[in-house]
Amino acid sequence: MNNIFKYITVIFFTGFIFIVPIVTLTTPDKNVSEIENKILTSFPEISFESIKSKRFMKNFDEYTSDQFPLRTNFIEVKNFYNYLLGSREFRNIYIGKDNKLMEKFVFNKDIMDKNISQAINLSEFLEDNYNIKSKLAIIPTSIAFYKDLLPFYATSDNQLDTLNYINNTLYSSSLDFYTPYNILQSNKEKYIYFNTDHHWTQLGAKLAYEDMYNINISDKSYKKITDDFYGTYYSKVLLPQVKGDIIYAYKDFNNFNINIDLSNNFNTLYDNTKLKGKNKYQYFLHGDPAIGVIEGNKNSNKEILVFKDSYAHSFIPFLTSNYKKIHIIDPRYYNLNLNDYLKENNNISEVLFINNIQTFNNEYLYKNITTLI
Amino acid sequence: MVFSSITFLFYFLPIVLLAYFLSLPKLKNFTLFIFSLIFYAWGEPLYIFIMIFSTIVDYIHALIIDKYRNTFKARIALISSIIINLSLLGFFKYSDFFISIINTIFNTNINLINLALPIGISFYTFQTMSYTIDVYRNEAKPQRNIISLGTFVTLFPQLVAGPIVRYVDISKQLNSRTYTIDKFYEGIYRFIIGLSKKVLLANNLGIIWTSIKNSPYSTLSNATAWLGIICFTLQIYFDFSGYSDMAIGLGKIFGFDFLDNFNFPYVSKSITEFWRRWHISLGIWFRDYVYIPLGGNRVSKLKWFRNIFIVWFLTGLWHGASFNFILWGLYFGFILILEKLFLLNFLNKIPNLFKHIYTLLLIIIGFVIFDLTNLEYIFKYLNAMFIINNNFIDNTFIYYLTPNITLLIISIIASTPVIKHILDKYVYIRFIILIIGFTLSVAFLVDSSFNPFLYFRF
Numbered sequence: 001m002n003n004i005f006k007y008i009t010v011i012f013f014t015g016f017i018f019i020v021p022i023v024t025l026t027t028p029d030k031n032v033s034e035i036e037n038k039i040l041t042s043f044p045e046i047s048f049e050s051i052k053s054k055r056f057m058k059n060f061d062e063y064t065s066d067q068f069p070l071r072t073n074f075i076e077v078k079n080f081y082n083y084l085l086g087s088r089e090f091r092n093i094y095i096g097k098d099n100k101l102m103e104k105f106v107f108n109k110d111i112m113d114k115n116i117s118q119a120i121n122l123s124e125f126l127e128d129n130y131n132i133k134s135k136l137a138i139i140p141t142s143i144a145f146y147k148d149l150l151p152f153y154a155t156s157d158n159q160l161d162t163l164n165y166i167n168n169t170l171y172s173s174s175l176d177f178y179t180p181y182n183i184l185q186s187n188k189e190k191y192i193y194f195n196t197d198h199h200w201t202q203l204g205a206k207l208a209y210e211d212m213y214n215i216n217i218s219d220k221s222y223k224k225i226t227d228d229f230y231g232t233y234y235s236k237v238l239l240p241q242v243k244g245d246i247i248y249a250y251k252d253f254n255n256f257n258i259n260i261d262l263s264n265n266f267n268t269l270y271d272n273t274k275l276k277g278k279n280k281y282q283y284f285l286h287g288d289p290a291i292g293v294i295e296g297n298k299n300s301n302k303e304i305l306v307f308k309d310s311y312a313h314s315f316i317p318f319l320t321s322n323y324k325k326i327h328i329i330d331p332r333y334y335n336l337n338l339n340d341y342l343k344e345n346n347n348i349s350e351v352l353f354i355n356n357i358q359t360f361n362n363e364y365l366y367k368n369i370t371t372l373i
Numbered sequence: 374m375v376f377s378s379i380t381f382l383f384y385f386l387p388i389v390l391l392a393y394f395l396s397l398p399k400l401k402n403f404t405l406f407i408f409s410l411i412f413y414a415w416g417e418p419l420y421i422f423i424m425i426f427s428t429i430v431d432y433i434h435a436l437i438i439d440k441y442r443n444t445f446k447a448r449i450a451l452i453s454s455i456i457i458n459l460s461l462l463g464f465f466k467y468s469d470f471f472i473s474i475i476n477t478i479f480n481t482n483i484n485l486i487n488l489a490l491p492i493g494i495s496f497y498t499f500q501t502m503s504y505t506i507d508v509y510r511n512e513a514k515p516q517r518n519i520i521s522l523g524t525f526v527t528l529f530p531q532l533v534a535g536p537i538v539r540y541v542d543i544s545k546q547l548n549s550r551t552y553t554i555d556k557f558y559e560g561i562y563r564f565i566i567g568l569s570k571k572v573l574l575a576n577n578l579g580i581i582w583t584s585i586k587n588s589p590y591s592t593l594s595n596a597t598a599w600l601g602i603i604c605f606t607l608q609i610y611f612d613f614s615g616y617s618d619m620a621i622g623l624g625k626i627f628g629f630d631f632l633d634n635f636n637f638p639y640v641s642k643s644i645t646e647f648w649r650r651w652h653i654s655l656g657i658w659f660r661d662y663v664y665i666p667l668g669g670n671r672v673s674k675l676k677w678f679r680n681i682f683i684v685w686f687l688t689g690l691w692h693g694a695s696f697n698f699i700l701w702g703l704y705f706g707f708i709l710i711l712e713k714l715f716l717l718n719f720l721n722k723i724p725n726l727f728k729h730i731y732t733l734l735l736i737i738i739g740f741v742i743f744d745l746t747n748l749e750y751i752f753k754y755l756n757a758m759f760i761i762n763n764n765f766i767d768n769t770f771i772y773y774l775t776p777n778i779t780l781l782i783i784s785i786i787a788s789t790p791v792i793k794h795i796l797d798k799y800v801y802i803r804f805i806i807l808i809i810g811f812t813l814s815v816a817f818l819v820d821s822s823f824n825p826f827l828y829f830r831f
Contacts, residue, residue: 078816
């Protein structure tokens with residue numbers, strides 16, 4: 001009997017180490033792991049130069065783990081084992097009660113102060129030169145509202161404190177401040193945030209819009225678009241027991257013309273083709289436009305310029321009720337001369353800076369925006 | 374290349390196994406030699422020439438020693454071999470340390486050389502020195518086949534991090550080895566245990582320690598500081614002994630029997646005992662090639678202390694070109710002298726529990742000196758551990774402890790012989806552990822964002 005265990009162990013080990021390379025080398029290389037949000041390394045080129053510089057070895061090491069058979073399943077095994085041992089934090093994502101996923105928030109004063117002061121500078125420029133009023137809207141992320149579901153020892157900075165900090169810093173500046181914190185807080189029982197993704201749902205965006213513009217929007221056109229949405233939080237956690245999200249959208253706000261990145265024109269704001277991919281949130285506003293223009297309400301004569309991150313993608317469709325044109329710019333991905341842009345579009349009378357609190361806290365947002373005359 | 378990598382486990386190992394067992398008996402050493410060079414070249418292709426140079430130098434010196442045995446020439450050859458080996462080690466490992474000392478003392482501004490340390494150089498130079506010394510002492514015959522000697526020097530299982538194999542212990546195996554399925558199985562058993570220790574325990578403990586180590590010490594609570602250094606104490610044991618297990622296991626697969634390098638050091642009842650159980654091959658090396666030649670303890674008390682002092686100064690220095698390692702060595706040298714003078718007598722009179730507390734406490738404090746390379750940090754960290762000004766316990770401690778408590782309990786149990794006894798006794802439990810351990814380790818390696826290897830820099 002003992003010998004049988006020995007032989008099985010020997011066969012298991014040798015079988016394992018021989019089969020994996022054969023499978024890896026004989027199956028075609030994958031370029032991306034969508035579920036992990038990761039580009040995978042392919043078999044590296046061999047040359048005297050690449051070996052001498054050790055580039056070959058480095059890439060080969062990456063190749064062997066990136067193209068490992070059943071890679072995602074092995075990672076799930078790893079994460080599930082860690083979960084069993086008691087781990088509840090995976091790459092800054094907490095997994096709380098009922099498999100609730102939330103991203104840890106760590107207040108970063110340096111970046112925050114820089115973003116605030118640059119936003120103020122831009123707003124002063126707008127006010128002084130174009131008499132344009134601007135507003136900064138900061139949206140909390142889900143961890144602000146569901147702290148009760150976190151593991152008891154979890155640490156995360158209080159987002160309300162951070163929002164108050166921003167508000168106080170803006171005081172007596174030309175930049176107005178808005179946060180949907182209160183309205184979201186009083187609707188926290190509703191499906192206002194995705195569980196597996198860092199974004200809010202369009203219901204959350206609608207509540208903020210209603211609050212901000214004092215308008216009521218009927219929920220009649222709020223329809224289910226797809227389920228099995230596994231977002232960015234899931235990519236970091238990769239635990240088999242976490243269920244996918246459902247995406248709903250306000251279909252009434254779909255049929256508008258939009259020009260994206262100065263080249264592509266669409267006659268809808270939502271994009272069904274994005275539902276086939278992994279990152280289904282790209283359904284809103286056709287992915288991640290760096291610059292775009294939406295033709296909104298023809299009866300209005302106002303135009304707005306929105307500096308946004310992807311959180312605004314589900315929010316912006318509602319603005320079509322209020323503005324004739326909505327100019328959108330992601331300041332991280334588009335180098336803009338604000339002065340030139342405003343000269344070319346002289347009907348712009350409002351500017352909105354809208355970000356989720358994590359982006360505002362983690363990235364230098366306005367370094368690509370110049371105001372040179 | 375490191376053992377705990379996909380490249381090693383699933384590409385290098387199957388190919389070398391296939392090539393080795395298909396080779397004719399006469400060519401097996403040659404196969405091992407070639408693959409060992411490839412293994413080494415994976416980390417730094419150019420540095421294999423240092424190893425080949427070292428092999429040729431010692432090959433020639435040993436033949437000269439043998440030819441002119443018991444003459445002045447043999448003695449010259451021995452000294453020449455030792456000087457060449459130590460120069461290699463000194464140049465690559467210690468020159469920048471030496472230059473920075475000169476710069477500090479004489480206020481000069483000599484540029485550092487900034488050479489990458491050839492991996493394993495501390496290990497294989499000690500092995501090559503043991504070869505010429507063993508031949509000089511007539512404890513081993515000189516190896517006339519240069520490939521066999523090359524195999525001894527470059528042997529990939531213990532090339533990177535030991536155990537340090539003395540030539541006398543392995544000379545016979547270099548030319549005749551036996552292979553059985555049982556030995557092959559024993560090798561796999563030992564290898565998987567080592568891999569699991571390294572990947573499942575050490576790496577995960579290392580994440581906690583790295584995180585605590587990089588936070589400001591002035592605000593650390595006492596409990597967090599203790600948790601951090603306890604994690605490191607466990608990490609370095611599983612890391613290093615895991616690597617030794619993998620080396621010994623691989624050795625068995627290729628028919629070699631290496632001596633054990635660790636014997637559950639944390640169950641020791643004194644520091645004297647600890648050093649008989651920790652990094653055994655290094656202890657034996659210093660004993661045989663430094664301590665005893667200096668006269669050991671069969672000399673006057675003053676000379677005896679001098680000998681201990683020299684050995685522990687060198688042991689510390691061997692671990693790294695930095696003052697904290699020297700301090701760490703002298704720290705243990707000092708404790709060992711105290712133990713020999715009176716502490717052991719005293720320890721014998723107190724209950725075992727206190728002996729364990731005494732020993733572990735000194736080991737743990739030792740690792741603060743070992744892992745924090747800057748004297749100021751060492752002082753501040755010890756402060757955080759012992760000074761009551763800091764909070765005793767805080768949320769950070771709970772934050773680190775709660776999700777990791779299972780890992781810590783498993784690690785503490787695994788650092789005692791309990792699990793080994795169970796595995797040795799119950800074959801089916803061993804079977805399950807090996808299958809799960811290997812699968813989980815592979816899962817961790819596939820997604821390896823954190824896989825440092827502590828003894829790489831030595």
